[in-house]
Amino acid sequence: MNMPMTQEPLLSLKNVEASYGKKIKALKGVSLEIRRGEIVALIGCNGAGKTTMLKTISGLLPCEQGVITFNDKKISGLPAHQIAQMGISHVPEGRRIFARLTVAENLQMGRFTRRDAGGIERDLRQIFELFPILKERQEQLGGTLSGGEQQMLAIARALMMSPQLLLLDEPSMGLAPVITDKIFEVIGEINRQGRTIFLVEQNASRALEISRRAYVIDQGVITAQNDAKRLLNDPKVQETYLGVA
Amino acid sequence: MSPIVQPATRNGAPGASGAANSASGRNPQLLMFLEQLFNALVLGSIYSLIALGYTLVYGILMMINFAHSEVLMAGAFVGLGVSILITPHLSGWLAMALILLASMAGAGFLGFIIERLAYRPLRRAARLAPLISAIGVSIMITNAVFLWVSKTTLPFPKLMNDRVMRLGFFEASSLQILIFCTAIILLTCLEWLVRRTMIGKAIRACADDLGAASLMGINTDRMIAITFVIGGMLAGAAGVLNGMYYGSIKYNLGFLPGVKAFAAAVLGGIGNITGAVLGGFILGFLEVMAAGYLPNGNQWKDVFAFMVLIGVLLLRPSGILGERIAEKV
Numbered sequence A: 001m002n003m004p005m006t007q008e009p010l011l012s013l014k015n016v017e018a019s020y021g022k023k024i025k026a027l028k029g030v031s032l033e034i035r036r037g038e039i040v041a042l043i044g045c046n047g048a049g050k051t052t053m054l055k056t057i058s059g060l061l062p063c064e065q066g067v068i069t070f071n072d073k074k075i076s077g078l079p080a081h082q083i084a085q086m087g088i089s090h091v092p093e094g095r096r097i098f099a100r101l102t103v104a105e106n107l108q109m110g111r112f113t114r115r116d117a118g119g120i121e122r123d124l125r126q127i128f129e130l131f132p133i134l135k136e137r138q139e140q141l142g143g144t145l146s147g148g149e150q151q152m153l154a155i156a157r158a159l160m161m162s163p164q165l166l167l168l169d170e171p172s173m174g175l176a177p178v179i180t181d182k183i184f185e186v187i188g189e190i191n192r193q194g195r196t197i198f199l200v201e202q203n204a205s206r207a208l209e210i211s212r213r214a215y216v217i218d219q220g221v222i223t224a225q226n227d228a229k230r231l232l233n234d235p236k237v238q239e240t241y242l243g244v245a
Numbered sequence B: 001m002s003p004i005v006q007p008a009t010r011n012g013a014p015g016a017s018g019a020a021n022s023a024s025g026r027n028p029q030l031l032m033f034l035e036q037l038f039n040a041l042v043l044g045s046i047y048s049l050i051a052l053g054y055t056l057v058y059g060i061l062m063m064i065n066f067a068h069s070e071v072l073m074a075g076a077f078v079g080l081g082v083s084i085l086i087t088p089h090l091s092g093w094l095a096m097a098l099i100l101l102a103s104m105a106g107a108g109f110l111g112f113i114i115e116r117l118a119y120r121p122l123r124r125a126a127r128l129a130p131l132i133s134a135i136g137v138s139i140m141i142t143n144a145v146f147l148w149v150s151k152t153t154l155p156f157p158k159l160m161n162d163r164v165m166r167l168g169f170f171e172a173s174s175l176q177i178l179i180f181c182t183a184i185i186l187l188t189c190l191e192w193l194v195r196r197t198m199i200g201k202a203i204r205a206c207a208d209d210l211g212a213a214s215l216m217g218i219n220t221d222r223m224i225a226i227t228f229v230i231g232g233m234l235a236g237a238a239g240v241l242n243g244m245y246y247g248s249i250k251y252n253l254g255f256l257p258g259v260k261a262f263a264a265a266v267l268g269g270i271g272n273i274t275g276a277v278l279g280g281f282i283l284g285f286l287e288v289m290a291a292g293y294l295p296n297g298n299q300w301k302d303v304f305a306f307m308v309l310i311g312v313l314l315l316r317p318s319g320i321l322g323e324r325i326a327e328k329v
């Protein structure tokens, strides 16, 4: 995908600040842009502010300073459900599937606000192709799925919203290598279907391999941004985030 | 004391004492037990309707809606008002249905208003704040009815001839049967709403994880409001059924059934819908059986019911069905 750099960004953050309570400032004026069709990675140490950034974008956390725009519309300040309805779907840290709802009901929640029966049908069929296990387990309670299955359900549920932008917070956390492979494969596939992806990952090398560009965040500040391939080969990034001595 | 704690023998509602007489050749003990059992089902169904309101709200907001008993009371008064208005023109089934619907609508609306004015502004406040707000609302509503409606017990008009009906080999009053059937229909409607409809599923999703539900595009504030309306409607129905059952209502009638239904919700496992219904029926059963079989039972039945409640909670602190699915990380 070679899109011209002048293209209007799908999502843009300008000097965004967010905090927990009065004392902990977790984002200290971050700016970034995500263009249509990209996979952009966000890497950083534990506690750097990655989850906070996604929560601020999706409206789970108020954006205290700065502006967030999506499709040229200001979304900072809107409640989370309105942001979701505009086409941003956030797969949160820890999955947060509905434990006491069945798999089928979890998926129905994803399409809660949609009215296009045909599109819903098509998306559901496609999701069952991506994750056949979910089709078999439709009547099982979400809380009784294995961790990997829950992650698949969380992504599937988000896809049922047919989002333009998918925010993924550590989709590979706690998963066996085969399942991680599967999840990354699916992320690539979703992107090829035209959805833009903003990916937060501890597994920085995997994230950088699949992404086009990446940002590095440290203590609430963006400290680097570049093509993913360049960051992958950057000695400083290698040392800190890729575990290469 | 509010009329609901009186035994089911007042104002023509036949109960324990009338039961043994109807034994015609069969085992009188068994007959009395069966009739007591039916009394328990009737009382239990009313408790269940009320308990659902507590459990639905707790499920979604982790908050005890202490104003719920006043919603129940207000529902009974709306029912009385409408029955005074319409009984000169209408009677029988139609009148009864209208009264029930009006009190459900009135109580549902009151539930909505309470949430909007007393709880929503405190959504992000400390846990204790909405609790205190709830108690304040409860006192306000009770006193508003006390001051502006009536300080004394008002008779609830008889809407139908209360006949004794034979059910198989035991007898029950038609009013009791009507109350029981109405409650069961409402419970079934709620079950269907919560299990099968998108709104119901969204309410359960909100109860699981409000934040995650909002990420699905679900307007969680609206779901919370709907939950209060549903709980209010059930309480309103319970209030009017209760008024019909005992034949009178008073400004403080919400308190005791409110406390008992709350206990029933806790007993079943607060937040659990099936648990609330189960708890309601268990409490009704304990109360009726204590009244019928313990010496001086009528005075001791509440004590007995609450003793059992405490016993169960000591063994199962989260209530009978209050198990949580372990969340995997």
Ligand SMILES: Nc1ncnc2c1ncn2[C@@H]1O[C@H](COP(=O)(O)OP(=O)(O)OP(=O)(O)O)[C@@H](O)[C@H]1O
Binding pocket: A020, A024, A026, A044, A045, A046, A047, A048, A049, A050, A051, A052, A053, A093, A202
């Ligand atoms: N709910 C909260 N209350 C208070 N502080 C919080 C809260 N959530 C996060 N923080 C703090 O904000 C900072 C950023 O946290 P955040 O969760 O965004 O980190 P992260 O980059 O996602 O880390 P990880 O890789 O471990 O998930 C941390 O210092 C954290 O302690």
Ligand SMILES: [Mg+2]
Binding pocket: A050, A051, A052, A093
């Ligand atoms: Mg995180």
